[in-house]
Amino acid sequence: MTEDLLSSYNDAIIAEFRANEGKVGGNFAGAPLLLLTSTGAKSGQQRINPMMYLADGDRWLVFASYAGAPANPAWYHNLVVHPDAVIEVGTETVEVTAVVLQGEERDRLYAKQVELYPGFGEYQEKTSRVIPVVALERRS
Numbered sequence: 001m002t003e004d005l006l007s008s009y010n011d012a013i014i015a016e017f018r019a020n021e022g023k024v025g026g027n028f029a030g031a032p033l034l035l036l037t038s039t040g041a042k043s044g045q046q047r048i049n050p051m052m053y054l055a056d057g058d059r060w061l062v063f064a065s066y067a068g069a070p071a072n073p074a075w076y077h078n079l080v081v082h083p084d085a086v087i088e089v090g091t092e093t094v095e096v097t098a099v100v101l102q103g104e105e106r107d108r109l110y111a112k113q114v115e116l117y118p119g120f121g122e123y124q125e126k127t128s129r130v131i132p133v134v135a136l137e138r139r140s
Contacts, residue, residue, distance in 0.1 A: 013050040022090035028052070031117070034060060035088040036136075038098075041074075041081035049075045053089075053136075054113050060087060060096070060136040061109055068126025076132055087136055096136040106133045 016024045017035055024033060034053045037046055054061040064076035079085060079098035087094050101109060110133050114121040124131055 010048070010050055014048055017050060017088070022088070024050075034062075036062065036075060037086040037088075038075050038078040039082040039085070041077045047075065047078060049073075051075075052117065054109065054116070056109065056135065058138060060089065061101075061113070062134050062136060063110065063113055063120060064132040064134065065120055065123040068123035070127055070129065072129070072132060076134065079134055084139070085136065095139040097139055099135045099137060101133045101135055106130075109133050 013024055013026075013028065013033075014035060017033065022033065028050070031052050032055065033050055036049050036051060038049070039045070040047055051062050054063075064072045066073040080100065083098040085096050085098055087096055110120070110124075110131065113133075114124070120131075
């Protein structure tokens with residue numbers, strides 16, 4: 001998908017999410033979805049990305065799968081450089097800090113996501129990189 005097509009696809013999901021209290025149809029129907037607003041690593045501009053998440057206690061886990069592409073998605077790089085972000089979950093807006101998970105914790109939680117959504121296992125098989133897992137923790 002070209003950058004322009006991806007942008008208009010994401011824009012449509014964002015609009016549907018906001019119009020329907022966090023619920024969308026299509027490929028994401030019934031899936032836990034949030035909107036992540038991060039700060040561009042290079043541009044400093046605000047970027048909004050819809051993505052699936054896994055609730056883990058009082059934090060939200062997101063997966064930098066990029067559908068198995070060879071490189072991590074831009075939003076991941078944005079969070080590494082600027083870990084403070086904002087998410088929209090349902091009708092709630094939450095200020096969060098991103099923490100990249102490592103080792104056993106990362107492996108265990110990625111496996112849990114694969115169990116729930118096998119497509120994430122297919123993404124890992126398509127790439128040689130280890131797909132990052134990022135915990136979004138509520139800022140107090």
